[in-house]
Amino acid sequence: MKDVVTLSKKVCMLGAFGVGKSSLVRKYVYNIFKEDYLTTIGVQIYQKSVTLKNKANQVGKSINMILWDMAHIEKFDKTIKTQILGASGAVLVFDLSRMQTFNELEEHAKRFLEVNPNSKLVFAANKIDLVDNNKLKMEQFLHLSEQYNTECLVTSAKTGHNVEKMFSVLASLL
Amino acid sequence: MSNSKKNKSDREFELLRKLLLADDYEKLKKIEQELKKLRKQFSDDESFIETLDPVITDALERKIGDSKSLVAQTLAPVISDAIKVQINETREDVVDALYPIIGQTIRKSVSVYLKQLVDSINYRVNRAFNLSFLFKWLKSKLTGVSDGEWLFSDALPFKIKEVFVIHKSTGLLLFFASSTPSDATIDQEIISGMLSAIRNFISEAFNSDQDLDQIQYGDQKISLHADRYFYLACVVEGNIPAGFSQDLQDIALHIHNRHFKKLRDFDGDVSVFKTVNNLFVAFFNKYNHNIVPKKKTKPYFFITFIAVLFIFLLIFLGRFFLQHRNDEKIQQSAMSIINKNMHLNSNEQLNIDTEKGTLFVNGYLNNMENKLILDSLLNTLENIGEIDNKVRVIKPVDQILNRVNDKISHFRELRHFEPVFIIQNEQVVIEGIVPNQKIKREVAFLVGEIDGVRSVVNNLETMSEGIIDDLGILVGKAKTDTVKFSQLEKTIRAIVIYFDSNVAAITSLEEHAILEGIRDIMLNVQDFDLIIKGYADDVSDYHYNMRLSKIRAQAISGYLVSQGVSKDRLFIEYYGENNPVEPNATAEGRRKNRRVEFDIRLRSQF
Structure with missing residues (x-):
C-alpha cells in the first residue's frame, strides 16, 4: 500500500474589512462561531488538515493547510505582499449584506496573483444567513468565478453552510 | 575619324553610367x-566598449533574469578566481573596502563573548564560597556523575529546546526537532507561520536588509539563522556558548547543499526533509549535556553503604560514650574510697585507671599493712568487671x-657505662666507669633530682681517663x-672518638687529651704507623656519609700532624655508613656509629 502523500500549503484569507474571514476560519478549524466581532490584529495563523480522495474513492493525498488570516488586507501594502508571498491558494471573501465588498474582490484577486502567479483561488460569498436567498443575483458571482476558472460558494460562518466544502474545494485545487 | 567617333562614344557611355549609377x-x-x-x-578599445555597453548590459540582464541559478553556477568559478587575483593584487584596497563590514562583525562577536564571560564570572563568584558545593559533592556521589560535569553544566547553563526548519517564502514548517521526544504538532506549524510573519514584519516595517537574528523572552531565546530558501529557528535556554552560531550555520549549509533543488522547487512535501534529523541529533548531543546517573545501581549501593556506616558509627559512639561514663564512675569511686581511708607517705605512690570496666591499680607502698588495707578497700567497690x-x-x-635506674636507663646502651649506686640513708654514692666527663656530670645531676635523695657522691671515673692513664704509662x-x-x-x-651529627671537628678537651696521648706514644715509639678509620651513621645518603667519614679521619690526622707527628706515619681509611657498631634505628645507635677508630701496624710491614 502506498503511503499517503502529505503536502503543506499556505493559504491566505483575503477580503474587505469585516466580511467574516476570521469567522470562516474559526468555524472551519474549531467549529465555533462568535457573535462578537473581534478585529484581527496583525496576522493569525491556523492549521487544518484535509484528506482528499481520488477517483477510485481512495485516500489520495493529505493537504496540511496553514491558514493565514491577515488584518488590513485592503491596504495591500508592501508588508501584506511579504505576508502573502509563497501562498499556494487564497480564499477571497465578500459580504453578501454589503455588496460594495464584492467590488473590491477583483482587485484583491489581481494583487494576490501578481505576487503568487501559480496559486489557486476560491470565492466565498459569506453571510448568507443575513440575506434573502431569493434576491441574490448569482450571475455576477458566476462571472467572476469563470474569469478565474474557479468556484464561488455561498457560505455562512454562523450556520457553517458550505464552509467545509469551500475549503475542501480549495484543497483539491492545490 | 574612327578615333573621334570612339571618343565620343566613350564620353556618352560615361555620361550614361553616371546618370544610371549616381545613386x-x-x-x-x-x-x-x-x-x-x-x-x-x-x-579604438574605449569607443568599441562604449558602443557595445548598452547591448551587453541588456543581454546580461535578460539572461540573468531568465536563469539566475545557471548564471551563478557558470560565473562562480570565474568570479572566485577573479576575487582571489584582486585580493592578491590590491590587498590594501580590499582591506579598506571590507573594514567597516568586518569591524562591525568583530565588534558584535566580541561583545557577545564578553557578555558570556561576564555572566560566567558572575556565576562562579556567586557560587565560589557556597555550601552548595557540599551538596554538589553528595549529588555527584549519588548520581555517579563527576563533580566536573556538574560544575561544567552549571557554569554554562545552556540547553537547546527546539529547532524549527522553516521554508523562507511560505513560512511552512519543513522539519522540527525537540530535546524532548515529540512530533511536530499544530502548535509548531503555527509557531513557524508566526515566526515568519514576525520576520517579514520586522524586515518590511523597518526597511532593513538584515535578517532578524534573535528573539528573546525571559531566559529563553529564539536564535534565527537564515539561508537562501529556509531559515533555522533554534529555541534555547541560557547563555548561548561560543561556536553555537557557527554550528547552526554549518547545519544550514549542509541542508542547503543536500536539498537545494527541493527547497527551490518546494511543493509542500515536507517528508523529504526527514533525513536532516541526524544533523540535529548530533547538534542536540553536543550542546545538551545529558546529566543522567551513569549507573543505576551505584546510588543504591552508596546509600546503603553510607547508612550502614552511619549506624555503625552511632553504635560505636554510643558504646564508647557509655563505657567512658562507666569507667569514670568506677575510677572516681575507687579514688574516693582510697583517699578517704588511706594516707599515703611521700615515698608511696598509687596510680588508678579504668578501661572497659576494669580497674587498674599500680604503684608501690612502703609496707605490707598498707597493701592489705588497699586490697580490702578495692574489694568493697561495686559494678567493677575486674x-x-x-x-x-x-x-x-x-x-x-x-x-x-629509671632516670639513667637511656645511658645503659653506651659502651663503657658501668656505674654502681650505693644508697646509704638518702645519700647515693656513685662509683664505676662511664664513657666521658659529660656523662659523668649528667648521671650525678639526674640522681640528685630524684625524690628522697638528699646528696650525691660522684666517684665515677671516665673511660677516657683510663685511656689517657694507659697511654701515659706506655x-x-x-x-x-x-x-x-x-x-x-x-x-x-x-680508643674511639665520637662525633655529633654532621660534624667532623674535635671539640672537647677530653678528645684533645686522648689525641695528645697518641701523639706522645708515637713520638716515643717509632716502629709503628697509625691507621685512622672514619665512620658515619646512615642518616644522609651513601656518598655523603662516605665523604663525612673521610673528613672525620682527616680531622684527626690533621690534628696529629699539627702536634708534630710525621705525616708519613698516618694512614686514613674511611667507610661511610658501613661497618656500624650498633643498628642505626635508634639515636643512641647512630651516636655510636659516628666515630673514628684507630689501629697500628709495624713500620717494617710497609
Missing part, C-alpha cells in the same frame, strides 16, 4: 564612410634505686724500656 555611387560612398567609421571604432592490682610493697631504698715505659707491640695495639685499638 549607387552615393550609397557606396556612404558605406565606405560607415566602414571606415566602424574600423576606427574596432581599433581489678588489676599491681601495687607492690617496696622499701624506700629500693624505691630510690628503682627511680635511679709513654713512661717507652722512655726507659721497650714497649711490646701487642700491648700498644691493645691500648690504641680501645
Whole structure:
C-alpha cells in the first residue's frame, strides 16, 4: 500500500474589512462561531488538515493547510505582499449584506496573483444567513468565478453552510 | 575619324553610367564612410566598449533574469578566481573596502563573548564560597556523575529546546526537532507561520536588509539563522556558548547543499526533509549535556553503604560514650574510697585507671599493712568487671634505686657505662666507669633530682681517663724500656672518638687529651704507623656519609700532624655508613656509629 502523500500549503484569507474571514476560519478549524466581532490584529495563523480522495474513492493525498488570516488586507501594502508571498491558494471573501465588498474582490484577486502567479483561488460569498436567498443575483458571482476558472460558494460562518466544502474545494485545487 | 567617333562614344557611355549609377555611387560612398567609421571604432578599445555597453548590459540582464541559478553556477568559478587575483593584487584596497563590514562583525562577536564571560564570572563568584558545593559533592556521589560535569553544566547553563526548519517564502514548517521526544504538532506549524510573519514584519516595517537574528523572552531565546530558501529557528535556554552560531550555520549549509533543488522547487512535501534529523541529533548531543546517573545501581549501593556506616558509627559512639561514663564512675569511686581511708607517705605512690570496666591499680607502698588495707578497700567497690592490682610493697631504698635506674636507663646502651649506686640513708654514692666527663656530670645531676635523695657522691671515673692513664704509662715505659707491640695495639685499638651529627671537628678537651696521648706514644715509639678509620651513621645518603667519614679521619690526622707527628706515619681509611657498631634505628645507635677508630701496624710491614 502506498503511503499517503502529505503536502503543506499556505493559504491566505483575503477580503474587505469585516466580511467574516476570521469567522470562516474559526468555524472551519474549531467549529465555533462568535457573535462578537473581534478585529484581527496583525496576522493569525491556523492549521487544518484535509484528506482528499481520488477517483477510485481512495485516500489520495493529505493537504496540511496553514491558514493565514491577515488584518488590513485592503491596504495591500508592501508588508501584506511579504505576508502573502509563497501562498499556494487564497480564499477571497465578500459580504453578501454589503455588496460594495464584492467590488473590491477583483482587485484583491489581481494583487494576490501578481505576487503568487501559480496559486489557486476560491470565492466565498459569506453571510448568507443575513440575506434573502431569493434576491441574490448569482450571475455576477458566476462571472467572476469563470474569469478565474474557479468556484464561488455561498457560505455562512454562523450556520457553517458550505464552509467545509469551500475549503475542501480549495484543497483539491492545490 | 574612327578615333573621334570612339571618343565620343566613350564620353556618352560615361555620361550614361553616371546618370544610371549616381545613386549607387552615393550609397557606396556612404558605406565606405560607415566602414571606415566602424574600423576606427574596432581599433579604438574605449569607443568599441562604449558602443557595445548598452547591448551587453541588456543581454546580461535578460539572461540573468531568465536563469539566475545557471548564471551563478557558470560565473562562480570565474568570479572566485577573479576575487582571489584582486585580493592578491590590491590587498590594501580590499582591506579598506571590507573594514567597516568586518569591524562591525568583530565588534558584535566580541561583545557577545564578553557578555558570556561576564555572566560566567558572575556565576562562579556567586557560587565560589557556597555550601552548595557540599551538596554538589553528595549529588555527584549519588548520581555517579563527576563533580566536573556538574560544575561544567552549571557554569554554562545552556540547553537547546527546539529547532524549527522553516521554508523562507511560505513560512511552512519543513522539519522540527525537540530535546524532548515529540512530533511536530499544530502548535509548531503555527509557531513557524508566526515566526515568519514576525520576520517579514520586522524586515518590511523597518526597511532593513538584515535578517532578524534573535528573539528573546525571559531566559529563553529564539536564535534565527537564515539561508537562501529556509531559515533555522533554534529555541534555547541560557547563555548561548561560543561556536553555537557557527554550528547552526554549518547545519544550514549542509541542508542547503543536500536539498537545494527541493527547497527551490518546494511543493509542500515536507517528508523529504526527514533525513536532516541526524544533523540535529548530533547538534542536540553536543550542546545538551545529558546529566543522567551513569549507573543505576551505584546510588543504591552508596546509600546503603553510607547508612550502614552511619549506624555503625552511632553504635560505636554510643558504646564508647557509655563505657567512658562507666569507667569514670568506677575510677572516681575507687579514688574516693582510697583517699578517704588511706594516707599515703611521700615515698608511696598509687596510680588508678579504668578501661572497659576494669580497674587498674599500680604503684608501690612502703609496707605490707598498707597493701592489705588497699586490697580490702578495692574489694568493697561495686559494678567493677575486674581489678588489676599491681601495687607492690617496696622499701624506700629500693624505691630510690628503682627511680635511679629509671632516670639513667637511656645511658645503659653506651659502651663503657658501668656505674654502681650505693644508697646509704638518702645519700647515693656513685662509683664505676662511664664513657666521658659529660656523662659523668649528667648521671650525678639526674640522681640528685630524684625524690628522697638528699646528696650525691660522684666517684665515677671516665673511660677516657683510663685511656689517657694507659697511654701515659706506655709513654713512661717507652722512655726507659721497650714497649711490646701487642700491648700498644691493645691500648690504641680501645680508643674511639665520637662525633655529633654532621660534624667532623674535635671539640672537647677530653678528645684533645686522648689525641695528645697518641701523639706522645708515637713520638716515643717509632716502629709503628697509625691507621685512622672514619665512620658515619646512615642518616644522609651513601656518598655523603662516605665523604663525612673521610673528613672525620682527616680531622684527626690533621690534628696529629699539627702536634708534630710525621705525616708519613698516618694512614686514613674511611667507610661511610658501613661497618656500624650498633643498628642505626635508634639515636643512641647512630651516636655510636659516628666515630673514628684507630689501629697500628709495624713500620717494617710497609
